[in-house]
Amino acid sequence: MHNSPGVLSCEWNVGTGWSINGSPVSGTITTSTNWITLTPNSFPPDNVSVTPILDGVSYPTLTSSVGLAPFRPNNTIVGVSTACSSTSNIYTISNLPNNINVYSWSLENADPDNHNVIATLTNTTGNSTSIIVTGSGTVILKATLINSCGQISPPISKQVYVGDPQKATRIIGPTSIIPDAIVNYQVPPIEGATSYEWRVPYPYSVVNNFTNSRLWLLHYSTSHTNYITAYTGTKGRAGLVQVWGKNICGTGPAKYIYVSQGYDNNSGRDIIIRKVDNFDNNQGTNILVYPNPAKDKIEIIIKNNSLNAPHTIKIFDLNNRLIKVVEGKGNKSIVNVKEIPKGLYIIKIYYGNEIKNQKLLIER
Secondary structure (H helix, E strand, C coil), rough: CCCCCCCCEEEEEEEEEEEEEEECCCCEEECCCCCCEHHHHHHHHEEEEEEECCCCCCCCCCCECCCCCCCCCCCCCCCCCCCCCCCCEEEEEECCCCCEEEEEEEEEEECCCCCCCCCEEEEEEECEEEEEEEEEEEEEEHHHHHHHEEEEEECCCEEEEECCCCCCCCEEEEEEECCCCEEEEECCCCCCEECCCCCCCCEEEEEECCCCCCCEEEEECCCCCCEEEEEEECCCCEEEEEEEEEEECEEECCCCEEEECCCCCCCCCCCCEECCCCCCCCCCCEEEEECCCEEEEEEEECCCCCCCCCCEEEEECCCCCCEEEEEEEEEEEECCCCCCCEEEEEEEECCCEEEEEEEEEEEE
């Protein structure tokens, strides 16, 4: 009926929950226009219907169904991911508009089978709350929001680790070793740990490069991760291999295994990784590997190989898995190691009737 000739009026049935110019209205409102401006004052307001009247003749009533759009805010919980008993652990909701408030805060253990109370909430006022740490483990902090329409949002969640790290579940590695060998030990990631502390049979040293030593040597590049590479020393002393998880709150309980001298015949995976020939690289041998440690590529020089004689270079990890093979001729080869992950490896060089082993450390 827009721009229709004749006299037009509209009867609007607005029910309740609406205002015009700030004043609440309800029931039937008649206008001489085909539009009306309404503002909701309660939620949800009633549906709105209109009956057009042209020259005194009523036409079919039209109805607009009024509902609420889903309330799914994209706000997040802001605060530390690791909460300690010695710190104030305050959490807030990010970018909260004026017409939205926090409806509730709650806290629950991430492990539903853990019924111990390891944290509680305190000082919960409006947009913020604080966690009090009473144990250690992972909790889920949740908040729900409410808008001016009275709608409550789905929970917003943040995972928080509270307290010192947990104890490692197990140490994986050889329980029997021989002298002058390179060995690996590792633990599954420790819950709550952001770094690790390892100890090998005492006395030992933490070093950047392995050299011949009577003592155990622990490689510095792995000493703060969940795995280590160690040299057993020329004496191959028995003792404890120990590990602790650490975070900003402190140090968790120790996990340890006793390592004795000798071969472990129970499992090929637990036997010593490899006894290393010519362990002191590039000294007193006919092989030169550099740079070592390496990043992208290495050059291997075979001092007593003839210019046209073939040679083969194989790179193994410390679990004796073949990583790369390079065929070459003469007394020099360049090997690209950029695609090999950082760590300690063994290079085996085959030339003439000889096989030489060298260690290679790849760092990034």
